[in-house]
Amino acid sequence: MKRIVIIGSSGGNLYNLGGKDPQKLLREIQLQAGSAGIEIAGVQFIAAEGSMDTAGGKTEAAVYSWKAEAGGIVVAFTGTLEECNQYVQSTDAELARQLTDGLVDGLISMSADPNGTNAQVVAAAVKKQIPIVGTGGTSMALISAKGANVLLTSGTTGTTNRTRAISFMTAFAKKWGLSYRPVIGEGKGTGTDTSAGSPWKRINIRGIMMSSLPGFIALALILALSKIPGLDMLSGVFDVLIKALPVVIAAIAAKQVSDMEEVSVVAGVLAGILSVDGGIIGGMIGGIGAGLLVNVLFRTCIEWKFPTTTVNIIAGGVSGLIAGLIVYYLLAPVALQAGEWVKVLIEGAVSYSPILAGLIAGLLIWPAIIGGVYHAAILPIVLLEMEKTGNSFLGAVDMVGLVMVSAGITLANMILPRDKSEATVAAPGFLINMGFGTFVEAAYPFMFSNKLVFAGAIASAGIAGMMVGVFDVRGTAYVPSVMAPLLSNSMLGFIAAMASGLICSLLITLIANQIAKKKAVQQADGKASA
Incomplete structure (x- = not known):
């Protein structure tokens, strides 16, 4: 050695x-x-x-x-x-x-x-x-x-x-x-x-989308603020942010694929700027390409004995330019059209029957997140919707069908738990769901231990999703529950849909817990008499 x-x-x-x-x-x-x-x-x-x-x-x-x-x-x-x-x-x-x-x-x-x-x-x-x-x-x-x-x-x-x-x-x-x-x-x-x-093994669409989520939430916040009387000038900021989203996606993609610190970030930003016309799909393609090229050019320049400063300049600058120019001249129209197709597909389903679309989305959203499909497929679609309008139909279903239902289940276990220790477990999950619009997994222990609670979660999400369709709501999760209606296109409609998800899951879980407690008492009495 x-x-x-x-x-x-x-x-x-x-x-x-x-x-x-x-x-x-x-x-x-x-x-x-x-x-x-x-x-x-x-x-x-x-x-x-x-x-x-x-x-x-x-x-x-x-x-x-x-x-x-x-x-x-x-x-x-x-x-x-x-x-x-x-x-x-x-x-x-x-x-x-x-x-x-x-x-x-x-x-x-x-x-x-x-x-x-x-x-x-x-x-x-x-x-x-x-x-x-x-x-x-x-x-x-x-x-x-x-x-x-x-x-x-x-x-x-x-x-x-x-x-x-x-x-x-x-x-x-x-x-x-x-x-x-x-x-x-x-x-x-x-x-x-x-x-x-291998940089190829580090290409993870789900990871890139999840890391980019704060940028989309910022977009939704600006959209909400621009609707307040006197703040309509923020609509211009909203337009700027929409154009910046591909840059955010590209920078994160390049960083994750290459992970060469600041060099990959620079390459991603350059590629993202040139990929703006391709939307967030174009930004992702440009960023991934930049990340792959950073590693190739860096290693090649080192082998050619270039000074390290020059190596960094070439790896960061040239990689970003090459990947960005490919998207700019060749792939941007295709990438933009792909994003449009997703949006058209969602809008088509909602236009055909918003109530049916909301019901189906609500019924499927819990199986999707439990099966690992949500972050891989649904979240990217939510972000593609938000890229166009600042909020999303599936984003609204996420909030009412996952976050609010999880909040209802945990709240029920705070009010009437099967066991006193479960109230302690449920409280943090309820507070996080209501306060931050995330951590739906807090309901898992109660869902997986009681089939009625599990079925109630799916049914409640279906009802809440149907309410999203009734009011034709667009919104987002990952924000405090009190703020979510302000970021939607229909504040009262979103409040009604959120309340339906929370109340339904709360009542069903309370009933399920009461049945479970009675069974436990009967079993204990049976053992005592025996």
């Missing part, structure tokens, strides 16, 4: 790009090193509580080192920056000896001081011609000038903890002929978990 040493400091520009959180910076290198099968032999890193561009000798600082027996990176010393420099100079000789004795195969340098604090380690690396990778324009230039065997050098601008670590390990892996797949996410402690290594 190849062994490396990490030296350097939190730096000047590096401080603003990850250096102020040394644990995270060093842990990312550890994670990627583990994936490449590279062992960390030592760490000599000084982290100041401020940029080295303005820090002085009295600035507070800490020295991070490597202790395998302690589980990795530890704080070895704290004090002023001057004291930390003196401490590192006293340990520099030991690290240099490891390099001289051939116990170290590579060196990572980040904003190091090759003529002072880290002089002995750098001198040993130069003498043994140990491969060096690193960032920090000034320090790497000084190291190169000493005749070092530099594999990869770059400034710090535009880099992130992850992109630096991946570029370091890619260079080492190519030099030593190692198999290396970058680890995305936190891994499993040692950095050897590469199951999420």
Whole structure:
């Protein structure tokens, strides 16, 4: 197994790009090193509580080192920056000896001081011609000038903890002929978990939609506020937000698919801006494409030995442009039409018979969420509806058929529980459903333990959905229950539909609990008489 040493400091520009959180910076290198099968032999890193561009000798600082027996990176010393420099100079000789004795195969340098604090380690690396990778324009230039065997050098601008670590390990892996797949996410402690290594495996439509939900709720809030007399000027803000939704979707998609921190976000935003004409489907396609391209271009540029700053610029900028332009010129009309078809299908069903459409949607919504279909299929349709109008027919069914029914079931178990302990379980679920418009799963324990409550939930949702059709309501969940009617197209109609779901499920659950309690009493009496 190849062994490396990490030296350097939190730096000047590096401080603003990850250096102020040394644990995270060093842990990312550890994670990627583990994936490449590279062992960390030592760490000599000084982290100041401020940029080295303005820090002085009295600035507070800490020295991070490597202790395998302690589980990795530890704080070895704290004090002023001057004291930390003196401490590192006293340990520099030991690290240099490891390099001289051939116990170290590579060196990572980040904003190091090759003529002072880290002089002995750098001198040993130069003498043994140990491969060096690193960032920090000034320090790497000084190291190169000493005749070092530099594999990869770059400034710090535009880099992130992850992109630096991946570029370091890619260079080492190519030099030593190692198999290396970058680890995305936190891994499993040692950095050897590469199951999420393929960007294709990280394409998750449901995850992208769920993460984008706050943007759609913001749209609904602006729509509601624009209806208040005197705030009609917000209708212009509503139009801007509708155009921004594809950008939100694209940025999240690129981040989730690539997970290369800020680089993937930039790529996603660029792709999203160019995908606006394709609606949220176009934004998603552009974002996914940008995320995939970020990984490809990043790795390719590293293999071509581009400076890390340039690698980030190409990976973030060019990936976003390519994916965005493909959507802009080729896919936007198709993506927009796909969204329109969904909207037309929903509107067609509602136009044919709004009561029947609401009833069917209400009856199916509990089986859908229990079976895992809701977040995969129904939620994306809700968001597609909201993209056009700011609220949704299925969104209204969600609120009245799931949230309100769950609230009714939990409320019933607060009023008349089968067992006193169930009231304690039910109370938080009721409060969250009413206060935040989510956590319908709070009703599961009561539904799954009593068939009548389960059937009552489905029936109540069907009745509430039918009421949505009666009043032709459009709305949304995921907001406080008192606010939900304000975000709908029919406040009184939405209140009536919400009340129907809550009251029906409340009454049915109260009856079910009473029957269950009587059965329990009868069984207890039977056992006593026996």
